Amino acid sequence: MSFHLVVGHGPAGAATARLLAEQGHEVRVVTRSGPGGGAVPAVEGVEHLALDAGDPAALARAARGAVALHGCAAPPLPQWAARWPALVSSLCAAAEDSGAVLVMLGNLYGYGPQAGPARPLTEDLAPAAAGPKGRVRAAGWEQARALHKAGRIRAVEVRASDFFGPGVTDGGHLAARVMPNVFKGRPVAVLGDPDAPHSWTYLPDVARALAEVAVEERAWGRAWHVPTVPAASVRAMVGLLAAEAGTGPVAVRRLSPVLLGAAGLFSPLLRELREVRYQFDRPFTVDCSAYEAAFTVRATPLQEQVAATVAWWRERLQP
Incomplete structure (x- = not known):
């Protein structure tokens, strides 16, 4: 049994902490609120600690003795540009002080919109993000x-596309703005082209990849894409979810740019998503073949993902 420190208890941090505990590791989760704040579910083998992860000295003390430091925290989307640099610097300092492997959870924003015909994203693409959120994420990994x-440290980054699966509630893609309508058989309004292929990364697969690369020395020093099933459009995914939920066909409509702009005046999330709307206007797919050639984690079959997601939401939406 070894000690892992997980920074952040959002969907990815919670799933990673739970998986590591199930594997028999000692797990400590760092959040601002700690065990008494918010709705932190009790998980056997997981200890919760309240501290500001942006405080390098405090985080370094918490990380001492850890074999891995999993960076799964994320500031609120409107605060990314202001708060990411300090958080990354703190994670790096704690990794250097403790000797723990820094396992960073990344996303695909740093690649930016690619010029030319759409093709699957690979880890060797140079960062080309034009917006502040993409640039700050790319800069964090480069640091x-x-x-x-x-x-000075040992580091690895695991990059995921849009999260999908049990526990994923934030965002407007296949989560809180979609699933309640799916269960009611009501139309769903989505960003971009509802028929454009898109990669959806299953949350439990994210946790499994984070746990695997933490102890695989061959993984360190570069970024890897989480194993992800072949891309499917929003319309196709909604169809699968509705079929599993037993609610029949659900209409999927494109949210017009005009309405999106108007909604952004009242919704901070929609306003922030303008920067990455290009991901939904054309095919946006990820190539995870490098990871699959090197390690053992594979993407969960899509129908299993859909069944588990619908079951989780059905319980959550029970009156």
Whole structure:
């Protein structure tokens, strides 16, 4: 049994902590609120600690003795540009002080909109994000990678596409703005082209990849894409979810740019999503073949993902 420190208890942090505990590890989760704040479910083998992860000294103390430091925290979307640099610097400092492997959870924002015909994203693409959220995410990994190359820390980044699955509630793609309508058989309004292929990364697969690369020295020093099933459009995914829920066909409509702009005046989330709307206007797919060639985690079959997601939401939406 080894000690893992998980920073953040959003969907990915919670899933990772739970998986590591199930594997028999000692797990400590760091959040601002700690065990008494919010709705933190009790999980056997998981300890919750209240501290500001942006405080390097405090985080370093919490990380001492850990074999891995899993960076799963994320500031609120409107605060990414202001708060990501301090959080990444703190994670790097704690990894250097403790000797723990820094396992960073990343996303695909840093790649930015690719020029030319749409093709699957690979880890060797140069960062080309034009917006602040994409640039700050790319810069965070470059900071950690530079320290890794200098021999000061050991670091790896695991990149996921849009989260899908049990526990995923935030966002407007296949979560809180979609699932209640699916269960009621009501139309769903979505960003971008509802028929464009899109990669959806299953949350339990994210946790399994984070746990695997933490102990695989061959993984360190670079970024990897989480194993993800072949891309499917929003319309296709909604159809699968509705069929599993037993609510029949559900209409999927494109949210017009005009309405999106108007809604952004009142919804901070929709306003922030303008930067990455390009991901839904054309095919947006991820190539995870490098990970699959090197390690053992594979994407959960799509029908299993859909069944587990519908079951989770059915329980959540019970009156």
